[in-house]
Amino acid sequence: MQVKDTNRNRRDFGVLACICLVLQVAVAPNIALGNGRANLGLVFAGIASLLVGGRLGVLCGFLAGFVFDLSTTGPIGLMSFLLTIASFVLGIEARNRMADDFAGSMRLFSWMTLGVSLFYHVAMLLVGDATSLIDVVFMRTVPTAILTIIAFTPFAYVISHETGSALSLGGKPSKSARSHGSRYDIGNL
Amino acid sequence: MPRKSGATPPSTRFRRTDADGGLRTCIVLVVLSLVMFTASVREGDAGGVFTTMRGAWMTITTPIRWAGGAVTAPFQGLGNIFVNLTTDQERLSDLKAENERLVARNAELEESEQTARRLESLLGLQSLYNLQSTGARIISGSTDSWSSTVTIDKGSAAGVAVGMPVTDSNGAIGQVVKCGSASATVRLITDENSSVSAMIQSSRAQGVLRGSVDGSLRLTLVRTDQMVEVGDTVVTSGLGGVFPKGLPLGTVLSVERTSGSLYYEIEVEPLSSTESFEEVLVITSLTEDQKATAEDVAEADKQDTTAMTATSDGGAQGEGESQGDGEDASAEDDEQMDVEG
Numbered sequence: 001m002q003v004k005d006t007n008r009n010r011r012d013f014g015v016l017a018c019i020c021l022v023l024q025v026a027v028a029p030n031i032a033l034g035n036g037r038a039n040l041g042l043v044f045a046g047i048a049s050l051l052v053g054g055r056l057g058v059l060c061g062f063l064a065g066f067v068f069d070l071s072t073t074g075p076i077g078l079m080s081f082l083l084t085i086a087s088f089v090l091g092i093e094a095r096n097r098m099a100d101d102f103a104g105s106m107r108l109f110s111w112m113t114l115g116v117s118l119f120y121h122v123a124m125l126l127v128g129d130a131t132s133l134i135d136v137v138f139m140r141t142v143p144t145a146i147l148t149i150i151a152f153t154p155f156a157y158v159i160s161h162e163t164g165s166a167l168s169l170g171g172k173p174s175k176s177a178r179s180h181g182s183r184y185d186i187g188n189l
Numbered sequence: 190m191p192r193k194s195g196a197t198p199p200s201t202r203f204r205r206t207d208a209d210g211g212l213r214t215c216i217v218l219v220v221l222s223l224v225m226f227t228a229s230v231r232e233g234d235a236g237g238v239f240t241t242m243r244g245a246w247m248t249i250t251t252p253i254r255w256a257g258g259a260v261t262a263p264f265q266g267l268g269n270i271f272v273n274l275t276t277d278q279e280r281l282s283d284l285k286a287e288n289e290r291l292v293a294r295n296a297e298l299e300e301s302e303q304t305a306r307r308l309e310s311l312l313g314l315q316s317l318y319n320l321q322s323t324g325a326r327i328i329s330g331s332t333d334s335w336s337s338t339v340t341i342d343k344g345s346a347a348g349v350a351v352g353m354p355v356t357d358s359n360g361a362i363g364q365v366v367k368c369g370s371a372s373a374t375v376r377l378i379t380d381e382n383s384s385v386s387a388m389i390q391s392s393r394a395q396g397v398l399r400g401s402v403d404g405s406l407r408l409t410l411v412r413t414d415q416m417v418e419v420g421d422t423v424v425t426s427g428l429g430g431v432f433p434k435g436l437p438l439g440t441v442l443s444v445e446r447t448s449g450s451l452y453y454e455i456e457v458e459p460l461s462s463t464e465s466f467e468e469v470l471v472i473t474s475l476t477e478d479q480k481a482t483a484e485d486v487a488e489a490d491k492q493d494t495t496a497m498t499a500t501s502d503g504g505a506q507g508e509g510e511s512q513g514d515g516e517d518a519s520a521e522d523d524e525q526m527d528v529e530g
Contacts, residue, residue: 022253022257025250025253025254025257026253026254026256026257026258026260027257027260029254029257029258030257030258053211054211055211055214056211057211058211058214058215058218059211059214059218061218062218062221062222065222066225069225069229070242070243070246071246071250075226075229075230076225076226076229076239076242076243077221077222077223077224077225077226077227077228077229078222078226080218080221080222080225080226081219081222081223081226084215084218084219084222085215085219087215088211088212088215091211127230
């Protein structure tokens with residue numbers, strides 16, 4: 001059953017973006033594993049790509065990366081670049097995958113996280129912000145990926161267990177969604 | 190309004206604008222990202238658009254960061270577990286050595302901080318009482334067991350002379366009794382042979398503050414018709430002409446009134462601990478307003494004509510502040526005995 005509820009989905013994405021933004025700015029810098037810290041921009045981009053994909057997923061990825069770049073001391077545009085590509089790749093066939101396949105979406109997101117983190121930190125090595133490849137891989141990439149996957153898990157769990165909507169992060173379910181119980185309305189943006 | 194989709198794609202609106210899966214958007218944004226990346230790297234630390242943007246972003250998000258820091262402060266140590274587990278012994282040894290060095294350095298800096306605070310207090314006292322003084326440092330304590338003295342690192346070469354009063358940041362501590370060219374000996378007010386003209390700050394009751402063998406202070410010659418209460422501040426009266434008027438000496442610890450006695454027995458707690466003062470001021474001269482006025486002397490006479498006669502006629506070293514040789518203190522005792530007798 002298909003439901004078109006564009007406003008609600010936009011609102012839900014707004015709530016999700018705000019949550020990720022606050023967590024990225026307030027919490028992520030204070031919780032470290034080695035030298036790694038969770039990348040909530042990646043979490044947001046991953047959710048957007050796995051839920052919607054396509055143009056919106058790419059746009060979310062770019063914006064999440066841009067915000068991440070602004071929050072760090074690294075060059076601006078690097079994470080935007082990586083998340084744009086990652087969101088595109090993840091969103092090609094992954095529409096609403098989170099609602100369909102929790103384990104599969106976790107697997108996809110984990111690979112995406114590992115790849116993006118590795119590329120990001122290697123790029124930082126190349127531009128001179130890091131000095132050791134071993135340090136980059138084991139003290140930065142892996143801890144970052146682990147923390148990011150941990151941060152992604154509750155979002156994925158909540159979204160995958162939503163029955164009335166594929167994404168409900170604060171907004172009241174629409175009457176139509178409650179009536180028909182569709183999990184596919186997120187694609188109706 | 191709900192509608193059945195059947196085999197149709199989820200959203201016609203979405204599909205209309207997203208037929209290529211976002212490829213064109215992706216290309217545009219990738220190019221934009223690369224442009225930003227290149228410009229950002231070229232900009233470096235020189236400052237520019239991105240630096241300004243980042244600064245504005247940091248400013249906007251500062252309250253959130255602050256709140257986040259406060260909330261997550263108790264959990265921040267958890268992240269160190271991973272680092273600690275993977276740290277090798279060499280690193281741990283280095284950190285231990287570094288820690289020891291920093292602990293030593295920290296102790297050194299704390300000592301410096303305390304010194305700075307004491308000096309600041311001394312300057313405050315000097316400024317408050319407009320003292321003509323020279324700074325000195327205590328370099329040793331008493332060399333014998335029967336006198337309470339300290340040695341300071343300034344002597345006659347620095348203008349110090351016998352009889353000059355000495356204060357620390359809390360108030361008067363003693364008087365110079367011996368003076369060499371580069372050092373001087375200060376008899377503390379707690380010394381058994383020390384006596385200083387003093388008064389109760391609140392009631393202006395006049396007396397003489399004497400030291401004792403056990404290091405305590407006693408305020409004598411305060412008539413029982415005067416008001417004295419526990420906790421009152423005892424200050425120099427200036428009647429002896431040695432100490433400036435109004436310097437704190439101590440606080441009243443206990444007041445006893447013996448039946449038939451003309452005077453209180455008052456125990457005074459010194460404001461300064463003799464072990465603690467390290468930097469001191471030697472008061473080299475008094476200004477006119479620091480000396481007791483004729484009215485002060487008349488008031489003292491009025492309170493106890495018999496006991497304070499020697500004070501009022503200008504025998505400064507002879508009655509109130511006779512730390513030099515003890516003879517004057519004995520004379521004071523004799524006078525007191527005469528009164529009591």
